[in-house]
Amino acid sequence: MMLSRRECEKILKNAQNSAGKSKLMDYTVVRDLSAIGYLGDYYVLTISYCYEEDEVVRDIKLFVKAMPQQSAELAKEEIFQKEAWLYDTLLRKMQTFSKIKWSADCVYTRNDLMVLEDIKLKGFKAAGSTELNEGHMQQLIKSVASFHAASLIYELQTKTNIGQTYGDHLQEITVASEIAWFTTGLSAVLAATRSLPQYQGNRELAFIDNELLSILGEIYEQVAPSKKYRNVLCHRDLWAGNIFFPPEKTGPALLIDFQTCRYTPPALDLSFSLYMNLGSRDRKKMEMKCIDLYHKHLIQNLSDFGLKELVIAKSELLESFEEFRLFGVVYRAVAATVVKVPTEFVTNDFKYVDRSNVILSYMKTNHEFRTYMEECCVDVMEMALARASM
Known part of the structure; x- marks a missing residue:
């Protein structure tokens, strides 16, 4: 599996940013073939969760950009890690100094993948x-x-x-x-x-x-x-x-x-x-x-x-x-x-x-x-x- 349960718990917490205590029920990762890119393979992560107070199961869908499977090019790895680092540090901080949103929220990064809000779902x-x-x-x-x-x-x-x-x-x-x-x-x-x-x-x-x-x-x-x-x-x-x-x-x-x-x-x-x-x-x-x-x-x-x-x-x-x-x-x-x-x-x-x-x-x-x-x-x-x- 591309993401562990513990990682998904962390992702859920980051994505919600809310006070309510939520509980991870299930998660799936499916390849997204509609998105084409030179520097990544793309997936849709669906997390099912519920709040402790109401037990209603809700879903949240996120976009995953992962290091291309068939890429053994060192340069591509470095480039991928450059972007993951940017999302994790500079871009996140810079976005707080802006009343206008110019970048998708990134909720989790690893050396080989990034989990972002799915902007297509917002139209x-x-x-x-x-x-x-x-x-x-x-x-x-x-x-x-x-x-x-x-x-x-x-x-x-x-x-x-x-x-x-x-x-x-x-x-x-x-x-x-x-x-x-x-x-x-x-x-x-x-x-x-x-x-x-x-x-x-x-x-x-x-x-x-x-x-x-x-x-x-x-x-x-x-x-x-x-x-x-x-x-x-x-x-x-x-x-x-x-x-x-x-x-x-x-x-x-x-x-x-x-x-x-x-x-x-x-x-x-x-x-x-x-x-x-x-x-x-x-x-x-x-x-x-x-x-x-x-x-x-x-x-x-x-x-x-x-x-x-x-x-x-x-x-x-x-x-x-x-x-x-x-x-x-x-x-x-x-x-x-x-x-x-x-x-x-x-x-x-x-x-x-x-x-x-x-x-x-x-x-x-x-x-x-x-x-x-x-x-x-x-x-x-x-x-x-x-x-x-x-």
Whole structure:
């Protein structure tokens, strides 16, 4: 059995948080095949219990995320444990410095599993598409601002610097020069950019061959704590699949999957959210509105705790966002080489060795993919040219 009776008694107590004395009657753990994730196997835990005073049997359903059975990858174990640690320590404390709920309650963790409230039972749903509409973006921004504000308040109240104190726990897992899925993706983006008809002039080709990669490589510095801007705990993976929306249309979204968390300027989450969830046209239209809204919510969340003076200046936010656009642009292009192709393409060889040829030939045969990839590559090229002339 995955969980012992004693553990379930503990889980029941944590989940109820109530004064009433409850007695565990029974529990079952069933695999949930509707939830799909790279870093976990999912289960539904049903606990039957009753209160001593009335003997009525009640049920509580919880969501269990467990270490994947067939994974012997050491990296995956470390990543899983990073998230379990976050839920158990930082996120739980930070959520108390927030009047807005941005994360599901975690009631129990072990090195190999986490037990969380089942947010779907409360009517939370994923967006159902990879691009978000304006309403969804507003709900997301509300939660992100609240999450970041909680980070600022946590540091003040506990007199800790998250980056210094917990740096070992917040390791980089997706974007680094030694992380193969990313570097292989970067090479494929370069090859795709080089293949576009608008970049066949000698000047453009020379730029792509000699300068582009080192400019894009600046992204590696952007995922580390900044010496120039203020840092907060950032989620760093806010694409549509990691955001759940409440049944009411304006309530804050819930963020899930915290394993990519880093201590960086908030502009990193803003850049990621805008570039990963919107097409270029919609992003340009909504960008400033989203940043203004973020700043407004940040002030509001800090004011709720009488700490408005902790706010990050609007000028710093705008300046850092311009700098961290690079992250959004490059990440979107690299991610497209994996998430926008058929899953059967994504073999280990494709992921970790080379995917350029597959990407180039798929661009020739699939119009929709070509259009998306071209949009990503043009954004990359324009951003790189602008940075080169700075």
